[in-house]
Amino acid sequence: MCNIQYKLTMLCRRGGREFYHVYPDKSIGVLPHNHKDLKVLISHPKYSVISFPDCNVTVFASGRMLIENLPEDSEKRAHAIVREIISVWCQSGNTPTHP
Amino acid sequence: MNLNLIRKDFPQLRQGFIYFDSGSTSLKPAPVINAVKDYYETLSASVGRGLHRPSNRATTAYQEAHDKVRSFFNTKGHVVFTKNCTEAINIVAHGIDWQAGDRIVTTYLEHNSNLLPWLNLRSHGVEVITVKCTPDGTINLKELSDFITEKTKLVAVTHASNVLGSIVPVEEVVDSARKKGAMVLIDGAQAAPHLKVDVQRIGCDFYAASGHKMLGPSGTGILLINQDIFDQLRPMMLGGGSATDVEFNKITFTQGPALFEAGTPNIAGAIGLGAAVDYLTNIGMEEIRKHELQLSGYLIEQLKKVNGITIYGPQDINKRTGVVSFSIKDIPAHRIAIILDEVGNIAIRSGNHCAFLLTHKILKQEGGTARVSFYLYNTKEEIDTLIDTLQEGIAHV
Numbered sequence: 001m002c003n004i005q006y007k008l009t010m011l012c013r014r015g016g017r018e019f020y021h022v023y024p025d026k027s028i029g030v031l032p033h034n035h036k037d038l039k040v041l042i043s044h045p046k047y048s049v050i051s052f053p054d055c056n057v058t059v060f061a062s063g064r065m066l067i068e069n070l071p072e073d074s075e076k077r078a079h080a081i082v083r084e085i086i087s088v089w090c091q092s093g094n095t096p097t098h099p
Numbered sequence: 100m101n102l103n104l105i106r107k108d109f110p111q112l113r114q115g116f117i118y119f120d121s122g123s124t125s126l127k128p129a130p131v132i133n134a135v136k137d138y139y140e141t142l143s144a145s146v147g148r149g150l151h152r153p154s155n156r157a158t159t160a161y162q163e164a165h166d167k168v169r170s171f172f173n174t175k176g177h178v179v180f181t182k183n184c185t186e187a188i189n190i191v192a193h194g195i196d197w198q199a200g201d202r203i204v205t206t207y208l209e210h211n212s213n214l215l216p217w218l219n220l221r222s223h224g225v226e227v228i229t230v231k232c233t234p235d236g237t238i239n240l241k242e243l244s245d246f247i248t249e250k251t252k253l254v255a256v257t258h259a260s261n262v263l264g265s266i267v268p269v270e271e272v273v274d275s276a277r278k279k280g281a282m283v284l285i286d287g288a289q290a291a292p293h294l295k296v297d298v299q300r301i302g303c304d305f306y307a308a309s310g311h312k313m314l315g316p317s318g319t320g321i322l323l324i325n326q327d328i329f330d331q332l333r334p335m336m337l338g339g340g341s342a343t344d345v346e347f348n349k350i351t352f353t354q355g356p357a358l359f360e361a362g363t364p365n366i367a368g369a370i371g372l373g374a375a376v377d378y379l380t381n382i383g384m385e386e387i388r389k390h391e392l393q394l395s396g397y398l399i400e401q402l403k404k405v406n407g408i409t410i411y412g413p414q415d416i417n418k419r420t421g422v423v424s425f426s427i428k429d430i431p432a433h434r435i436a437i438i439l440d441e442v443g444n445i446a447i448r449s450g451n452h453c454a455f456l457l458t459h460k461i462l463k464q465e466g467g468t469a470r471v472s473f474y475l476y477n478t479k480e481e482i483d484t485l486i487d488t489l490q491e492g493i494a495h496v
Binding site: 014019060062 | 431433434437438441442450451455459465466467492
């Protein structure tokens with residue numbers, strides 16, 4: 001089972017929108033492009049852009065993520081999104097590596 | 100200008116990373132790094148405080164750094180070392196004897212460092228007029244001039260925009276201010292590293308700059324003060340070095356710029372800044388300007404090939420520094436920056452660049468822009484890599 005810790009920081013807040021930057025302690029590799037629980041908008045060998053109902057998230061092969069345009073005061077929601085992405089990735093049978 | 104030799108002077112370039120964020124802070128050449136190292140290894144002592152020889156040598160080196168900066172900017176005024184350009188501007192904001200009803204005229208082009216200190220003075224009854232600019236960064240000088248009245252105590256404008264790269268004709272701003280007796284502060288953070296700045300020719304009262312953006316160490320900044328108005332400025336901070344004699348009822352303050360450098364200063368940084376100024380002078384600011392114009396022109400031409408791109412700033416390349424901001428379709432600027440970092444090992448800046456009025460109200464870019472900012476060590480080949488990464492990594496995905 002995955003045990004990935006991560007650091008989440010708010011990058012900026014403007015116009016009622018928040019951006020979060022996520023650094024996991026391990027690389028999660030490339031996300032599955034056609035996972036049933038994730039809506040992948042953009043698929044590139046080094047990153048994916050995933051659509052959530054309230055934001056987009058760019059997930060890099062290194063594990064680094066950018067959560068874009070969440071409404072104000074969404075830190076809890078940002079954590080939930082990160083955990084969901086990690087969970088999906090782990091359920092796909094992947095094993096994290098140190099970046 | 101031998102680019103290969105210059106690049107060898109910058110150790111960080113050996114990591115293979117492309118550094119296009121010199122508008123935030125520049126890389127440091129070996130002579131600057133060595134000057135700082137030498138201070139700690141051979142000169143470590145406080146300045147202006149000890150009778151021992153190490154202190155004497157450190158004091159001499161510290162003073163020489165001031166002299167180098169004075170010569171670099173061709174000023175006959177006072178040179179004050181600060182921790183950055185922001186502190187330099189705040190010294191002026193806190194140092195002028197403001198009265199309710201005084202007016203400050205500034206612009207929408209400004210970085211927060213040359214805006215917030217003035218807006219903050221509104222609580223003292225000071226009126227702040229902010230003159231709009233066009234989306235390409237042009238200030239209507241007639242409009243600016245019209246806002247300068249007899250009540251105007253200060254006109255505070257940037258020499259070059261940190262977002263658009265647009266160069267402000269500061270001599271004309273000074274002319275307008277002089278007609279109404281207003282003082283002028285120029286924020287030179289984005290100009291001093293890239294243009295030949297002649298403070299006597301500009302004729303301003305205050306010129307502020309960032310040492311760390313012009314190859315100097317972090318924690319270095321510059322405030323140049325015209326000697327004619329020097330006595331009108333009160334120090335923001337007092338302490339060691341501020342007074343020559345102290346009694347309970349009488350303080351005799353230090354004369355000269357040391358009055359504005361209270362406490363033990365950033366001696367190593369100052370000496371490093373002196374080395375940076377030597378480095379720039381040896382290469383020649385005209386050569387650096389020529390190189391950056393070539394890079395900016397080339398980048399803009401190449402960027403035009405990227406699908407969905409919007410390029411901000413003056414069309415006339417000669418009205419720009421080496422700063423080029425852009426956006427691609429509706430892709431958030433932060434995403435562009437992180438993709439360039441992760442995919443192409445390219446460092447750029449993204450967001451509002453601490454210039455909210457400009458990005459929100461003038462450019463209408465709530466999410467800010469992506470910004471490339473050059474310096475003397477950048478190459479056309481690096482631009483090619485940037486364009487390839489933008490094309491393959493972002494625009495065509």
